[in-house]
Amino acid sequence: MMDLSKKEKLNLLLNQIGIPQELIDSEFQDAYLEKLALLKEEKVWQFHIHKSRPFTCEAIEVFNARLSDAFHHIAKVDVVINTDEKELDEHSLSSYWSFFINSVHDLFPAYKEYICNQSPTINGAQLTIYARNETEAQMMKRKIEPLFQEFVQKVV
Helix, strand or coil: CCCCCCCHHHHHHHHHHCCCCCHHHHHCCCCEEEEEEECCCCCCEEEEEECCCCHHHHHHHHHHHHHHCCCCCCHHHHHEEEEEEEECCHHHHHHHHHHHHHHHHCCHHHHHHHHHHHCEEEECCEEECCCCCHHHHHHHHHHHHHHHHHHHHHCC
């Protein structure tokens, strides 16, 4: 029996989870499945995808949603993306920020609403959000910054 290439494995997965062909054509042509790690204790399947440049945020959202839907009865899924090109343009960074902040579930509702309703200032790779007071600023720095850094490391 012939083994599938990493690219063929990814294409099989994309078709299995119902990714639209136009999204495959525009976002996944140079991508491949590096590995699938099964984290037994956490009951997580961790998909490692490689691509030359970062995916659009919209592509990641669709991929994550379809992957979670397809495997929710078996395990939780996690996606780690490794790219050759690490830079995100300002539009992409802003899109990823919005996706990220809406996925954080353990923020106080008042903080989350305030943060979600503002557009961050972006200067190169620096993203700035504003706090209403010093206590709030410290909480954001302590809680949100490490989570966002981890999130970006998984998608770029």
